[in-house]
Amino acid sequence: MNPPKRVQWIIAAFVGVFVGTVLAAAIALVNSSEREALDAARQRAEHFIASAEASLNRTLLGIDVMLAGTDLLLKPHLLPNGTHDVTGLQSQLRTTISQNLLVRDLVLMRPDGTVLAGAQPDSARLGLPLPPGFVASAMALPSPQLVISPPLVNFVTAERMVYFARPVDLGGGSRVLAVAEVPAALVASLLSQAADIEGMVATLERDDGVLLVSVPPHDALVGQRLPLPLGDETPSGHAQRAPARIGGAPALVAVRPVLYRPLLIAASIPIDAALEDVHEQRRFVIAAALLFALMVTGAGAFAHWHLGRLAQARAELDRSKTMLDHALASMADGMLLCDASDRVVVWNPRFLAIYPWLKDVIAPGVPFERLVLVGVNALLPDAAPEDQQGWVQRRMAIHRTEDGRFEQTLPDNRVIHAIERHTPDGGVITVYHDVTATERALERAKAEAEAANKAKSRFLASMSHEIRTPLNAVLGMNGLMLTTALTPEQRRYAELIRSSGQTLLTLINDILDLSKVEAGRMELEIVEFDPLATVNEVVSLLAVRAEAKGLALQMSSAPGLPPRLRGDPSRLRQVLFNLIGNALKFTSEGRVDVELTHRPLPGRRVELMISVSDTGIGIDAETLPRLFRHFSQGDSSTARRHGGSGLGLAISQEIIELMGGRIEVQSTPGVGSSFSVSLPLEVLQPAEESPQADGSPGPEPAQSQPARRILVAEDNGVNQILIKAMLDHLGHYSDVVADGFEAVRQVQAANYDLVLMDIQMPGMDGVAATRAIRTLPNSVSHIPIVAMTANAMVEERAAYLAAGMNDHVAKPLDLGRLAAVIQRVS
Incomplete structure (x- = not known):
């Protein structure tokens, strides 16, 4: 339970009074130390400013007197004709500056800014780097007075110089401007005692805020206008709180004018520098005060803790019970x-x-x-x-x-x-679980997953159709264009269009293959095939690409390779296109080698081994584990430099594993990579025959086919033009209708050898039109019908054949495939 309120108040009051007294004393001591430190800094700034003013006044007065007396020294060199003895003037000027160690050069300048005479030869020859209008403004003063320039870099010495000027009369009506050149470093030396004062920055400025010199030096600011010019204030020499002249930090700033009003001396001591020692002392005082306060507070807290243990335990028990109730309720x-x-x-x-x-x-x-x-x-x-x-x-x-x-x-x-x-x-704890609710939840989840999978399949089929339909027109028209007479530039552009379209088609096929793999619906078409001819076919097709890049693409095979194997040559070609294509893509110079070997397995089987090696960029060890992931490449720069979706290797691995084989990779960055494929396949004896052979003779060339009359059912206007042009090129006659209704009517109105039927058409689609034709009387119902489809899913093609179609050809249409399917069904 809590201690009595009265006891709590007594403990709190005792602790509060003691802690308050200690902290108040510490704060008073710190404040007193800060005031003393600031007063000492203020006195240092004011003493310095007074001393520096006196030193500068003496120096500037000496320069001004020297310039004012120039007319008396130089009048003897006035010639009777009103001109001057320049040689005598220069000799007299050199004598004058030899008596003043502060002045480097003394120059007489005409009102037009040209040099009449100078103590230094380079001044008489090159002039002085005075600001524009400096001479004119000094000569225009109603009464002669000292004019001071900002620091400027001398042409010859590359030092910063301050120029002091005063108009003088040389006699004979000749009036010139006497200019004394003083190194800025010598002017700064007059403020050098500021360096002995910790943290102080002394500046010599004009009343318009232009910085002439500073100690310590700040060369980047010399000649620049500082913020808040001092000319608008009344400089009293007393140090006051203000922003430091350089840097703007809070500081004690003392300002005094020199004898020549445009010039002001400022001394800035940052508050932090003035209080640095006090801050150390303050940390010690505060630490000691806090230590005493903590000791007293700890003693009070210890007493209160003993008195409040019971209350705390009760509160913990209540919280635990509340948490348990919430957990049970959830x-x-x-x-x-x-x-x-x-x-x-x-x-x-x-x-x-x-x-x-x-x-x-x-x-x-x-x-x-x-x-x-x-x-x-x-x-x-x-x-x-x-x-x-x-x-x-x-x-x-x-x-x-x-x-x-x-x-x-x-x-x-x-x-x-x-x-x-x-x-x-x-005791006994019993947990009751509603099994029925769990089963219902699982059923709902299963139904939702199946619905999502069907929606994905529908989406892929729809997107395949929507993308392939315009792509059919692009690639078909492009192919027809390439058969016409084109200029070299036009042919290059057309071939680039064809290459980009084929790349897009490959990407679409990869995505569809990926969806089949994920759905477990990818199937192999096992037929008899010649392994050497299959690999050589891919190498031959890619040889053009290798030659274009200046690469050597060569294939070698071990002796004794069986001539006939059973497997899926189409999928094997797909894998080889990916592996060899990647090798060419990522190799800029050197070679790509394809090696075909085998080893016997038990029974009538062999392990077919194909390796693709290149001298390309290679793959680092960190990248190899994710090389066969979907949509993954070596790094982001690979996609930028070489392109690609990152699907080819992932799909290739899925295909090889579906065939019961394996794919491996070895690579060294900068040296090259080697991909190896191993497939267990059945060997066919020479006397055996297969119902489906990959080496079956192909269709006869399009030129030898007899002309046929073909009905085209296609709703897309561009595709209508394309298909008709392709059929014309193949030597066939064709009529075009736009939907299934027209197709059914047209086959009854005229005699056709073949119908090319689009699937998705308005009104009546291609499947419904096919079923309607198959129900017609007489021989019309037996007319060959070929589906032209942009739908690439296997089950959809099977549905077309089940509806009564004889064959199908996929969009984008290829002229060779179109000719082959026409020959096959008619």
Whole structure:
């Protein structure tokens, strides 16, 4: 329990008074130290400014007197004709600067800015780097006075110089500007005592804010206008709080004018620098004060802790009970806890949701047997008394076992699975799980997954059709264009269009293959084939690409390779196109080698081994594990430089594994890569024949086919033009209709050798039109019908054949395939 309020207030008051006194004394001591430090810094700034002013006044007065007396020194060199003896003037100027160690050069300048004479030869020859308008403004002053320039870089010495100028009269009506060149470093030396004062920055500025010199030096700011020019204030020499002249940090700033009003001296001591020692002292004082305060506070807290332990324990118990109640309420299963005396301790809302007839009975301390007796009346209301008694005995027996498990079927046909466990103190905890709800949830999840899979298949079929339809027109028209007379530039553009279209078609096919793999619907077409001819066919087709890149593409095979094997040559070609195509893509110079070997396996089988090696960019060890993942390439830069979707290798691995083989890779970055494919295949003896042979003779060339009359059912206008042009090129006659209704009417109105039937058409689609034609009387119902489809799914093609079609040709249409299918069915 909490200590009495009066005791708490006494402890708090004692601690508060003591801590407050210690902290107040520490703050007073720190504030006093800060005031003393600031006063000392203020005095240092004011003493420095007064001393620097006196030094600068003497220097500037000496320069001004020297410039003002120039006319008396130089008048003897005035000639009778009104000109001047320049040689004498220069000699006199050199004598003058030799008597003033501060001045490097003394120059007489005409009103037009040209040099009349100078002490230094380079000044007389090159002039002075004075600001534009400097000479004119100085000569235009109503009364002669000293004019000072900003620091400027001398042409010859590359040093910063400050130029002091004053108009003088040389006699004979000649008026010139006497200019003294003083190194900025010498002017800065007059402020050098500021370097002995910690943190001080001294500046010599014009009243317009232009910085002439500073100590310590800030060369980047020399000649620049500082913010907040000092000319608008009344410089008193007293240090006041203001932004530092350089950097703008809070500082004590003292400003005094020199004898020549345009110039001002400023001394800035940053507040942080002035209080640096005080800050160290303040940390010590505050640390000591806090230590005392913590000791007193700790003593008070210790006393309060002893008095409040009981209250804290009670609060913890309440929080734990609240958390337990929330946890029990959030459980999806019912829970009942009984103590060692078999009396109810706690339950959760889900338990009463499962057994609602216990709401008026259950309470802490109620015997568990009482719940069983009420439950048997709800579960077996019509049973005989002896049956009810037997059920109660069985239930109590399960309840008393070490590991009780049972199932109940409730009146609403829900099935409840219960598990009972004994607690260490002898109690029993029972968990009731609604099995029916779980099964229903699983059924819903299964239905949703199946619906999502069907939606995905429909989406892929729809997208395949929608993309292939315009792509059919693009590639078909492009193919026809390439058969015409084109300029070299036009042919290059057309071939680029064809290459890009074929790349897009490959990507579509890869995505469809990937969807088949994920759905487990990819099937192999096992036929007899010649392995050497199959590999050589792929190498021959890709040789053009290798030659275009200047690469050597060569194939070698071991002797004794069986000439006839059983497998899926189409899928094998797909894998080889991916592997050899990738090798060419990622190799900029060198070669690509394809090697074909084999080794015998038990029975009439061999392991066919194909390796593709290149001298390309290679693959690092970190990239190899994710090389066969979907949509993955070596790194993001690979896709930018070489292109590709990252699907080829993933699909190739799926195909090889479906064939019962394996694919492996070895690679060294910068040296090259080697992909190896191993396939177990059946060997056919020379006398054996296969119903389907990959080496069957192909269709006769299009030129030798007899002309046929063909009906084309196609709703897309561009595709109508394309197909008609292709048929014209093959030497056939054709008529075009736009939907299934017209196709059914047209085959009854004229004699045709063949119908090319699009699948998706408005009104009546191609499948419905085919079924309608097959129901027509006479020989019209037997006319060959070929599906022209952009749908690439296998089950859809099977549906077309089941509807009565004789064959199919996929979009985008290829002239050779179209000729082959026409010959095959007619």
